[in-house]
Amino acid sequence: MNQHSNKYExxxxxxxxxxxxxMHNSMNFRNLGMYCLVAAFLALPVLSNxxxxxxxxxxxxxxxxxxxxxxxxxxxxDGIPGPTLRFRVGDxxxxxxxxRLARESTSIHWHGLLLxxxxxxxxxxxTPPIQPGxxxxxxxxxxxxxxxxxxxxxxLQEQRGVYxxxxxxxxxxxxxxxxxxxxxxxxxxTNENPDEVMRNLMRGSExxxxxxxxxxxxxxxxxxxxxxxYLDREKARLPSMDISDVAYDAFLINGKxxxxxxxxxxxxxxxxxxxxxxxxxxxxQSATGPLTIVAADGPSVKPxxxxxxxxxxxxxxxxxxxxxxxxxxxxxxxxxxGSSHASVFLGEGTEKAAPDVSRPDLYRMDETLLAAITDxxxxxxxxDDDALAAExxxxxxPYRRLEALSPTAFTGTNETRTLTLRLTGDMQRYxxxxxxxxxxxxxxxxxxxxxVLRLELINDxxxxxxxxxxxxxxxxxxxxxxxxxxxxxxxxxxxxxxxxEFLANEEQDWFxxxxxxxxxEAGMARVFSYREQGPDHKVNLxxxxxxxxxxxxxxxLQSHMSMGMVTLQNSRNNFNALWDVGLGTVSKPxxxxxxxxxxxxxxxxxxxxxxxxxxxxxRFANENGAKNRGIVGLNYRLPYFVESEFLVDTRGDVRLRLxxxxxxxxxxxxxxxxxxDTGTQWEWSAGVTYLLNQRFSLIAQHHSSHGTGGxxxxxx
Ligand SMILES: [Cu+2]
Numbered sequence: 001m002n003q004h005s006n007k008y009e010x011x012x013x014x015x016x017x018x019x020x021x022x023m024h025n026s027m028n029f030r031n032l033g034m035y036c037l038v039a040a041f042l043a044l045p046v047l048s049n050x051x052x053x054x055x056x057x058x059x060x061x062x063x064x065x066x067x068x069x070x071x072x073x074x075x076x077x078d079g080i081p082g083p084t085l086r087f088r089v090g091d092x093x094x095x096x097x098x099x100r101l102a103r104e105s106t107s108i109h110w111h112g113l114l115l116x117x118x119x120x121x122x123x124x125x126x127t128p129p130i131q132p133g134x135x136x137x138x139x140x141x142x143x144x145x146x147x148x149x150x151x152x153x154x155x156l157q158e159q160r161g162v163y164x165x166x167x168x169x170x171x172x173x174x175x176x177x178x179x180x181x182x183x184x185x186x187x188x189x190t191n192e193n194p195d196e197v198m199r200n201l202m203r204g205s206e207x208x209x210x211x212x213x214x215x216x217x218x219x220x221x222x223x224x225x226x227x228x229x230y231l232d233r234e235k236a237r238l239p240s241m242d243i244s245d246v247a248y249d250a251f252l253i254n255g256k257x258x259x260x261x262x263x264x265x266x267x268x269x270x271x272x273x274x275x276x277x278x279x280x281x282x283x284x285q286s287a288t289g290p291l292t293i294v295a296a297d298g299p300s301v302k303p304x305x306x307x308x309x310x311x312x313x314x315x316x317x318x319x320x321x322x323x324x325x326x327x328x329x330x331x332x333x334x335x336x337x338g339s340s341h342a343s344v345f346l347g348e349g350t351e352k353a354a355p356d357v358s359r360p361d362l363y364r365m366d367e368t369l370l371a372a373i374t375d376x377x378x379x380x381x382x383x384d385d386d387a388l389a390a391e392x393x394x395x396x397x398p399y400r401r402l403e404a405l406s407p408t409a410f411t412g413t414n415e416t417r418t419l420t421l422r423l424t425g426d427m428q429r430y431x432x433x434x435x436x437x438x439x440x441x442x443x444x445x446x447x448x449x450x451x452v453l454r455l456e457l458i459n460d461x462x463x464x465x466x467x468x469x470x471x472x473x474x475x476x477x478x479x480x481x482x483x484x485x486x487x488x489x490x491x492x493x494x495x496x497x498x499x500x501e502f503l504a505n506e507e508q509d510w511f512x513x514x515x516x517x518x519x520x521e522a523g524m525a526r527v528f529s530y531r532e533q534g535p536d537h538k539v540n541l542x543x544x545x546x547x548x549x550x551x552x553x554x555x556x557l558q559s560h561m562s563m564g565m566v567t568l569q570n571s572r573n574n575f576n577a578l579w580d581v582g583l584g585t586v587s588k589p590x591x592x593x594x595x596x597x598x599x600x601x602x603x604x605x606x607x608x609x610x611x612x613x614x615x616x617x618x619r620f621a622n623e624n625g626a627k628n629r630g631i632v633g634l635n636y637r638l639p640y641f642v643e644s645e646f647l648v649d650t651r652g653d654v655r656l657r658l659x660x661x662x663x664x665x666x667x668x669x670x671x672x673x674x675x676x677d678t679g680t681q682w683e684w685s686a687g688v689t690y691l692l693n694q695r696f697s698l699i700a701q702h703h704s705s706h707g708t709g710g711x712x713x714x715x716x
Contacts, residue, residue: 050090057082057108059152059162060100066161066189067250067257074101074152074160080255081185081276082164085150087142089171095138097130105129105154108138109470110166111314112148112298112488115140117508120470122153124542125509125527129154145170146298147272147316149185156194158517159278163187167272168298176294178270178320182261184344186273186311186333188280189250194517200694201245201518202430202569203552205715207694209240211247212339215666216240216362226363234640237611239427243360243463244337245518246279251335251342260328263346268322270294271331275311278517281336281464281491283394284309284319287329287352290388291319293398297487299473302403305388308357310336310397312466314489314515323347330354336394336464358393365462369494372396380479396493399478402485408475409482410503416452419445423492423514423524425461428610430522431571432461432514438523438571440546444539445512447504447528454501459492465519466491467498469528471510474502489515507532509539523547523571547571553716556699560584560709574605576617582706597705598622601631611637619649627651645675653679667691689713 057076064073066080076082087093099106107129109121119140123129130136145168152162165183169175190197200208209215221230233240250257263269271291275282284291290305295318309317323329328345329352335341338359345351361368375392380400382390387401425432435442447453455474457467466489473486477499492498513525523546527539547570555564561582568575581598603617616632633647633655645657659673667690674684687701700710 050092051088052094053087053091054094054096055083055085056096056098057164058098058100059106059108061102064161066252066255067191067248069191069249071191072160074106074157074162076162076164080161080163080252081187082150082162084165084167084183086167086169088169089142089145091142093138093140093142096135097138098135099130099132101132103132104157105131106152106157106162107154108150108162109153110138110140110148110150111468112146112316113140113166113168114143114471114473117471117506117510120510121150122470122511124540125511129542142168144168144298145175146295146300147183147274147318148298149274149276149316151276153511156198156278156517156521158276159188159190159194159197163276165272165274175300176270176318176320177268179267180263181270181272182263182344182346183272184253184274184331184333185255186275186277186280186282186284186342187252187255188246188248188277188335189252190246191249194278197246198518198521199550199552202550203554203715204428204430205694207691208245208247209242210666210691212244212337213359213666214242214244214337214339214362215663217663217665217668219665221363224361224363226361229363231640237637237639237641238462239610240362242337242362242427243365244280244335244339245463245516247339248280248335251277251280251282251333251340253331253333253342253344256342258343258345260345260348262348263323263329265323265326265347268320269346271319271321272316273309273311273319274316275313277313279313279519281313281466282311282333283336283357284311284317284331284333285354285357286321286331286346287354288321288323288346291321293402294318294320296402296485297473297489299486300405301485302405304398304401304403305384306395306398307388307391308393308395310395310491312397312464312489312491312515313517314466314468315397315487315491321346326350327352336360360394368394373493373496376400397491399476399485399490399498400480402476402478403480404483404485407482408484408486410452410475410501414450414452414503416454416501417448418454418456420456420458421526423457423459423461423465423467425463425519425522425524426610427462429571429607430518432519432522432524434524434526438547439513439525439527439541440523440571442526443541444509444527444529446531448531449504449507451504452501453504453528454499457490457492457498457500459494459496462494463516464491464493465524466515467512468515469500469502469510469512471506472502472504474500476500504528504530506530509533549573549575554713555716556701556711556713558583558699558701558709558711561701561703561706572607574603574607574613576601576603576605576615578603582703584707584709596622603631605635615647629653649679651679653677655679664688 063070107123120126148166151158221227285308327349332354334357372392376396379387468489475484510528513520549568549570553566563580565578579600582596599621603615605615614634619631630650643659655677657675662670670688672686685703690698697713702708
């Protein structure tokens with residue numbers, strides 16, 4: 001076990017308690033053995049200032065309370081985040097990762113570091129998963145300075161706490177001049193099990209939006225003076241816009257919603273900021289004034305100032321702030337959806353608060369976004385002062401202004417190949433994909449060693465996606481020509497476009513994915529696979545089912561009836577059981593003497609698009625002579641979110657049903673539904689529901705066959 005778990009303590013590089021052994025230096029780790037051998041044989045002393053730097057990371061399950069309530073978490077060396085791993089360029093890392101979990105395998109990916117493929121830490125694809133009770137030793141050379149981080153690449157473990165920071169200093173001296181430095185690891189915390197979060201996202205529950213205060217309703221639209229925008233959206237069948245997927249219990253900086261770090265008046269402090277959130281973009285702002293960005297995703301950039309820094313998951317920025325006078329100066333990371341923030345206070349004394357970020361106007365997100373895009377695009381041509389003055393209150397990433405310190409253009413005669421990758425998805429169904437295909441449907445993009453691959457990333461969705469490439473830096477082509485900045489993660493804004501290019505100077509297989517954990521899990525990922533591995537090479541994505549079925553359901557239990565549906569659902573397939581049972585005394589003549597009319601369908605349905613799902617199955621009913629029958633039909637969503645269903649059955653009857661939900665307030669909605677069946681004739685129902693929490697709603701309903709009553713809706 002190592003003793004680096006005191007994550008809040010500022011570790012001075014020179015007195016770091018790492019185990020450091022001097023070693024023979026070598027620029028190319030893969031030749032290290034040979035160099036040593038040659039040196040030993042020739043008895044030549046190979047002088048170098050590189051060192052073998054060793055760390056032990058223990059991943060364990062324990063109870064902690066990052067958001068105030070004790071829950072089971074996954075910690076590294078008893079902390080969330082794990083320790084800061086510090087190196088110098090030229091060092092050689094030896095990191096033993098101990099899996100102390102009882103049942104789960106784990107992994108650690110070194111995010112942003114260029115290293116040999118087998119050290120990249122993506123389970124199966126590059127590195128064997130670390131089985132419970134075992135240790136995996138990573139060994140790689142540190143070849144470039146900057147701020148990086150590490151995290152589990154197994155399932156949703158990152159959301160449960162498996163992440164930490166990496167600082168690599170240049171071979172000599174420091175990359176940035178500052179009086180002191182602090183690492184700020186930003187993250188998001190949910191007390192829910194992330195698997196449960198994923199199920200909630202797939203079921204399309206409105207609960208998270210309500211909890212975040214981001215629910216859209218008719219009353220809300222009227223209050224915001226945006227009813228026509230609301231109706232336009234409903235007419236166009238666009239899902240209500242939301243900025244983030246998950247409602248979090250807390251946002252954290254270095255594992256805490258609120259904490260303090262030492263700094264003295266007048267000091268310039270280097271903040272190494274890492275967005276280790278699973279699904280949260282942040283606006284970072286300091287009470288001390290504008291942030292001076294000096295590095296992005298590791299490499300240094302020409303300094304620029306921003307008031308408010310927008311960071312995607314997986315991105316890192318090094319910024320300088322100067323404490324103007326005595327006081328505790330707030331550095332605040334506000335979640336993009338406005339739901340909450342995390343704070344760290346630099347220095348001691350009277351608290352100086354960072355400015356609030358106004359909540360997003362969800363009804364007019366288009367305009368807000370368009371303004372931000374326009375600002376961001378013109379900012380590249382402005383002076384630092386002018387760009388600062390013109391900055392939007394909800395800015396996008398300052399990519400247009402980022403410029404590398406020296407040219408990054410690829411020299412040589414590499415062939416450039418351009419690929420268009422559309423970021424695609426379906427918010428309601430929670431399918432996320434690239435070019436309309438999930439990782440399961442299309443796993444690889446072949447790459448030829450030596451070529452320059454230019455990627456046009458076009459976002460066809462209404463969410464931001466931070467796209468992360470393993471094993472390579474790419475040039476972010478945003479108008480800075482030869483000195484385009486080098487990055488490993490790029491935010492692609494809703495309906496926006498980014499162009500990046502990288503030199504294929506590696507080998508084997510490298511992951512490329514959205515760093516929104518739940519989008520990656522849902523399939524928004526690819527593997528860049530080097531062709532040199534031969535035509536028979538198969539990428540190893542492991543034995544996991546990439547598109548598992550999840551069980552979910554919703555049922556009402558009312559004084560007069562019960563209706564509901566349980567389903568086994570994966571990305572496009574559903575196996576459903578639906579029912580509609582009268583429990584009261586109201587009985588129609590065609591109920592054939594039964595007190596309670598019922599109808600139950602067992603169906604398979606195929607999700608073709610948000611608006612279209614055909615289905616087939618069996619219907620069991622006691623209406624119309626209690627004859628069971630086969631059914632086949634389709635669900636089609638009409639403008640204004642009017643749900644229609646058309647079906648025919650094996651007895652020759654035809655049914656048409658229309659239904660609509662009206663979201664009146666955040667929690668209150670009304671519904672109305674009518675159907676005409678050539679067998680059962682007219683039937684209709686209408687009612688209201690009130691959302692209590694994730695599991696329960698209240699319901700009151702009139703049904704033309706079953707009468708009037710009320711009760712609860714349970715989701716499971
Ligand atoms: Cu995404």
